[in-house]
Amino acid sequence: MAQVHFSAGLREFTGGVSQVQVEASNVRRLVAALDDMFPGIGERLSEGSSVAIDGEILTDAEFESVPDQAEVHFLDILQGG
Amino acid sequence: MAITEENPGYKWVGTRPIRPDGLDKVTGKAQFGADLTLPGMLFGKVVRSPHAHARILSIDTSAAESMLGVKAVITGSDFPDLVANGAHPMAIDVSHNAIARDKVLYEGHVVAAVAATTRELAEAAAKAVEVSYEVLPHVLTVDEAMADNAPLLHEGMITKGVDPAPDQPSNIASRIVHERGDLEQGFGEAEVVVEREFTTKPVHQGYIEPHAAVADANSDGRANIWCSSQGHFQMRADTASVLGVSQGTLKVTAAEIGGGFGGKTVIYLEPIAVRLSQRAGRPVKLVMDRDEVFRATGPTSGTRIKVKMGVSNDGKLTAAEVWMAFEAGAYAGSPVGAAGMTVIAAYDIPHFLVEGYDVVCNKPRVAAYRAPGAPMAAFAVESVLDELARSIGMDPIDLRLANAAVEGTQASYGPKFPRIGFVETLEAIKEHPNYTAELGPNQGRGVAAGFWFNAGMNSSATVHINENGTATVVTGSPDIGGSRQSMALMAAEELGIPYESIKPVVADTETVGFTDVTGGSRVTLATGAAVVDACRIVIEDLRARAAKTWDVEVDQVEWVDGQAQHVDGSQPPLSLDALAAKSGRTGGPISANASLNARGVGAAFSTQVCDVEVDPETGVTRVVRYLTAQDAGRAISPDYVEGQMQGGVVQGIGWGLNEEYVHDQNGNMENPSFLDYRMPVASDLPMIECCIVEVPNPAHPYGVRGVGEVGIVPPMAALGNAIKDATGVRLTDLPMTPIKVLEALNEQSD
Numbered sequence: 001m002a003q004v005h006f007s008a009g010l011r012e013f014t015g016g017v018s019q020v021q022v023e024a025s026n027v028r029r030l031v032a033a034l035d036d037m038f039p040g041i042g043e044r045l046s047e048g049s050s051v052a053i054d055g056e057i058l059t060d061a062e063f064e065s066v067p068d069q070a071e072v073h074f075l076d077i078l079q080g081g
Numbered sequence: 082m083a084i085t086e087e088n089p090g091y092k093w094v095g096t097r098p099i100r101p102d103g104l105d106k107v108t109g110k111a112q113f114g115a116d117l118t119l120p121g122m123l124f125g126k127v128v129r130s131p132h133a134h135a136r137i138l139s140i141d142t143s144a145a146e147s148m149l150g151v152k153a154v155i156t157g158s159d160f161p162d163l164v165a166n167g168a169h170p171m172a173i174d175v176s177h178n179a180i181a182r183d184k185v186l187y188e189g190h191v192v193a194a195v196a197a198t199t200r201e202l203a204e205a206a207a208k209a210v211e212v213s214y215e216v217l218p219h220v221l222t223v224d225e226a227m228a229d230n231a232p233l234l235h236e237g238m239i240t241k242g243v244d245p246a247p248d249q250p251s252n253i254a255s256r257i258v259h260e261r262g263d264l265e266q267g268f269g270e271a272e273v274v275v276e277r278e279f280t281t282k283p284v285h286q287g288y289i290e291p292h293a294a295v296a297d298a299n300s301d302g303r304a305n306i307w308c309s310s311q312g313h314f315q316m317r318a319d320t321a322s323v324l325g326v327s328q329g330t331l332k333v334t335a336a337e338i339g340g341g342f343g344g345k346t347v348i349y350l351e352p353i354a355v356r357l358s359q360r361a362g363r364p365v366k367l368v369m370d371r372d373e374v375f376r377a378t379g380p381t382s383g384t385r386i387k388v389k390m391g392v393s394n395d396g397k398l399t400a401a402e403v404w405m406a407f408e409a410g411a412y413a414g415s416p417v418g419a420a421g422m423t424v425i426a427a428y429d430i431p432h433f434l435v436e437g438y439d440v441v442c443n444k445p446r447v448a449a450y451r452a453p454g455a456p457m458a459a460f461a462v463e464s465v466l467d468e469l470a471r472s473i474g475m476d477p478i479d480l481r482l483a484n485a486a487v488e489g490t491q492a493s494y495g496p497k498f499p500r501i502g503f504v505e506t507l508e509a510i511k512e513h514p515n516y517t518a519e520l521g522p523n524q525g526r527g528v529a530a531g532f533w534f535n536a537g538m539n540s541s542a543t544v545h546i547n548e549n550g551t552a553t554v555v556t557g558s559p560d561i562g563g564s565r566q567s568m569a570l571m572a573a574e575e576l577g578i579p580y581e582s583i584k585p586v587v588a589d590t591e592t593v594g595f596t597d598v599t600g601g602s603r604v605t606l607a608t609g610a611a612v613v614d615a616c617r618i619v620i621e622d623l624r625a626r627a628a629k630t631w632d633v634e635v636d637q638v639e640w641v642d643g644q645a646q647h648v649d650g651s652q653p654p655l656s657l658d659a660l661a662a663k664s665g666r667t668g669g670p671i672s673a674n675a676s677l678n679a680r681g682v683g684a685a686f687s688t689q690v691c692d693v694e695v696d697p698e699t700g701v702t703r704v705v706r707y708l709t710a711q712d713a714g715r716a717i718s719p720d721y722v723e724g725q726m727q728g729g730v731v732q733g734i735g736w737g738l739n740e741e742y743v744h745d746q747n748g749n750m751e752n753p754s755f756l757d758y759r760m761p762v763a764s765d766l767p768m769i770e771c772c773i774v775e776v777p778n779p780a781h782p783y784g785v786r787g788v789g790e791v792g793i794v795p796p797m798a799a800l801g802n803a804i805k806d807a808t809g810v811r812l813t814d815l816p817m818t819p820i821k822v823l824e825a826l827n828e829q830s831d
Contacts, residue, residue: 005495007258007259007494007495008258008259008260009242009256009257009258009259012242012244052495052496054496054497055496055497055498055499056496056499056680056681056682056780057496057534057537057682058537058680059536059537059538059678060539060678071496071497073494073495073496074495075422075494075495075496076257076418076419076422078418078419078422078534078536078601079343079346079416079419079449079453079600079601080343080449080452080453080534080535080536080600080601080602080603080790081286081342081343081344081346081449081450081451081452081453081600081601081789081790
């Protein structure tokens with residue numbers, strides 16, 4: 001089970017829940033599982049976020065593996081200069 | 082000076098050879114955006130709004146069109162209506178920023194464009210375009226834009242990130258928030274609490290080369306574009322979106338670039354040039370002048386930031402509360418999100434609340450500028466840290482060391498940090514002689530630190546082995562910070578051939594695989610990883626060819642120092658030259674492609690110390706000594722790493738002491754030239770001393786982190802802290818001009 005942490009900005013979708021445990025083999029399935037739990041959050045996560053899995057920040061990570069016990073954070077997409 | 086965790090024994094990586102683009106640039110042969118001339122080419126000129134906020138009532142182009150030699154005149158109506166097409170809001174903003182439709186939202190907003198046979202005629206035709214406006218009230222700052230009953234830029238803008246969503250529109254595009262712990266408890270545990278409010282002005286990236294684009298449209302719908310940008314694939318995508326055409330119809334060639342710093346990641350002239358070329362049936366060149374660059378291209382945000390922080394007497398930070406409002410300019414998209422994620426990320430603080438607002442106003446749409454958002458945030462927090470250190474009588478570096486993020490620290494924006502080198506940069510400064518050098522009269526010393534994420538993203542590379550054993554390394558990353566040299570050094574290291582035998586090339590959008598922009602300090606990491614991958618594919622191919630030549634299994638062949646060697650030495654080595662010369666007999670030309678979405682991004686930290694001398698009679702601040710320590714992971718090209726470190730510092734010094742957009746009451750910029758917008762030049766500054774810290778990024782084949790941006794994060798706070806040390810006054814409004822220093826000194830003496 002991955003431990004998914006929600007930033008304060010995402011908690012409007014989770015009713016204030018700050019973290020949940022989710023069983024998912026990759027990011028796409030994890031987002032789908034989250035959307036089942038918190039309807040609407042899937043679209044928000046898909047339209048503009050990076051994901052950090054065990055500290056590594058990834059973009060376009062739909063098919064990235066989510067290891068068991070992984071710590072997952074969704075972040076705003078960043079723009080560099 | 083460099084601190085290295087290990088000595089990897091590289092032959093080329095970490096050396097300082099002559100840069101591959103140097104000769105062309107010093108002899109004037111390099112082709113920048115404005116240098117291209119095509120047969121039959123026309124000259125374009127853009128018509129810009131004189132108003133900060135106005136409704137376009139009508140545009141009469143008839144007089145311009147009737148002028149002899151004028152070949153095309155276009156307005157917003159010549160472009161697709163992306164609103165009606167249901168396009169993504171960001172695509173609509175990009176389109177409307179390129180050329181206004183019903184409203185202009187800042188002085189300099191494009192309303193029309195012309196193409197004519199001479200530059201002078203184009204300028205005359207542009208003046209002949211008659212635009213009728215209904216001038217609207219404007220807002221120039223976050224304070225004005227967030228005020229009750231403020232004039233609205235976008236009547237349908239409902240603030241995102243607020244629950245429940247507001248039922249009325251405003252100029253606040255979005256709200257971000259990060260929080261952890263219990264603020265009341267955190268401040269309750271503090272022995273000292275400092276609260277300050279800071280303001281910063283919009284500043285421009287200040288690249289030397291103005292924007293330029295040449296477009297040549299064909300009658301079959303295809304078009305070629307040559308332009309100065311940080312990413313020609315991005316230019317292709319955005320231009321295609323604005324024009325409403327398939328990306329495949331556009332070929333974009335990256336011209337040599339004279340600086341970008343984030344400001345050339347967006348389109349301005351490209352779709353205009355293509356449309357003019359389509360209408361005229363001839364190539365069209367558009368070149369901005371400096372005035373246009375200032376008035377119409379992205380500066381970074383002006384801001385208002387409030388910071389409250391608490392510390393215990395033993396130097397542990399207990400709580401932080403940050404409120405930020407960032408100007409986005411005419412369309413949503415300020416870097417407040419990144420500011421919120423970086424503002425306290427360098428420190429392990431148990432209780433915090435960070436709240437930020439993205440606010441539109443009647444100024445040019447902001448564009449990325451080196452570590453977007455982080456410098457303003459750091460100015461505020463690092464100034465408050467200095468106050469806290471003073472309050473508890475602690476050395477400012479010791480305070481930072483006591484709270485510094487390390488591997489495993491839960492960053493304020495969420496995840497735990499992997500291996501990082503913040504502590505090493507702090508220690509490098511503390512151990513340097515500059516930190517204890519004697520100060521003269523009216524001099525003071527300031528310390529500040531900064532954090533930036535760096536980026537990975539998509540890159541492609543192709544490596545060709547030429548018939549004589551030299552190599553061509555082809556990438557899609559415009560070289561704004563030395564990437565050609567870095568690519569060549571890594572390829573030389575991989576292939577085992579001299580750096581001089583590698584030719585690095587930046588190819589157009591039809592010649593190399595998709596590559597994201599040169600930005601986010603990502604190219605040495607991501608494009609470098611693609612180059613390394615392509616080289617390793619080539620080496621596998623070379624081993625197989627040597628095995629075929631020797632009639633042995635491939636596992637009997639090693640690649641060492643640029644040649645194939647049999648593991649037991651039973652065969653004379655085969656050099657790359659020899660294998661290349663006979664490549665036709667062993668399978669044909671030797672070449673490999675690699676494309677990747679880079680993983681393993683390594684965060685960057687910088688710590689800086691500066692000494693200033695403040696003239697008590699004039700208020701002039703002179704930088705007398707400056708040292709920057711930055712974790713590069715691995716400095717592939719130390720010359721360029723130092724150049725990036727120094728460049729970031731110098732831009733930060735300009736931001737801190739001189740630079741600002743000045744507007745009159747009508748919203749017109751009053752200082753759109755380098756004469757009145759004063760950037761520092763070499764004669765203003767001492768040598769910026771560099772200490773490259775190398776804490777290798779374990780996820781990159783050479784340990785690269787990325788170095789282009791974080792250097793600009795600490796300087797403004799370092800300067801403010803040094804001025805405080807020299808004078809006793811704390812300045813909280815950038816830039817810290819002589820007038821502001823004098824006013825503060827006078828208030829202090831009253």
